[in-house]
Amino acid sequence: MTMEHPADRGGPTPGRFDRMAEKASHLTSSPVFFGFCLLLVAGVVAVHFADVSLTWKIFAGECMTAVTLLLLALLKNSELRSERALQRKLDAIAAALLEAQQGEPGKAHEDLKAAIRLEEET
Numbered sequence: 001m002t003m004e005h006p007a008d009r010g011g012p013t014p015g016r017f018d019r020m021a022e023k024a025s026h027l028t029s030s031p032v033f034f035g036f037c038l039l040l041v042a043g044v045v046a047v048h049f050a051d052v053s054l055t056w057k058i059f060a061g062e063c064m065t066a067v068t069l070l071l072l073a074l075l076k077n078s079e080l081r082s083e084r085a086l087q088r089k090l091d092a093i094a095a096a097l098l099e100a101q102q103g104e105p106g107k108a109h110e111d112l113k114a115a116i117r118l119e120e121e122t
Contacts, residue, residue, distance in 0.1 A: 021077045
């Protein structure tokens with residue numbers, strides 16, 4: 001396990017966890033997952049209003065807690081990756097502007113192209 005920033009792990013290609021976190025982020029922002037959460041909340045409310053044993057009430061609460069913790073971890077991972085990507089782009093823009101003032105485009109221009117991924121969009 002590493003304590004590095006998510007954007008600094010693994011170089012230019014994302015690692016297994018980053019790919020999984022990205023897919024999970026897409027899933028959790030989908031209408032299907034929203035429906036699942038609504039059903040989970042409705043189930044927890046139903047369990048608490050129904051005359052069921054304390055064991056089932058505790059189990060329902062633990063399910064909600066587990067989903068909340070997983071979503072928090074995914075949200076934080078996504079936030080850190082987005083923050084670092086934005087910072088890399090800003091750094092590349094600043095370096096390219098300085099390089100443009102000095103004359104011929106060089107490494108900063110290439111870094112800027114890589115940061116905004118012009119090749120993938122065209």
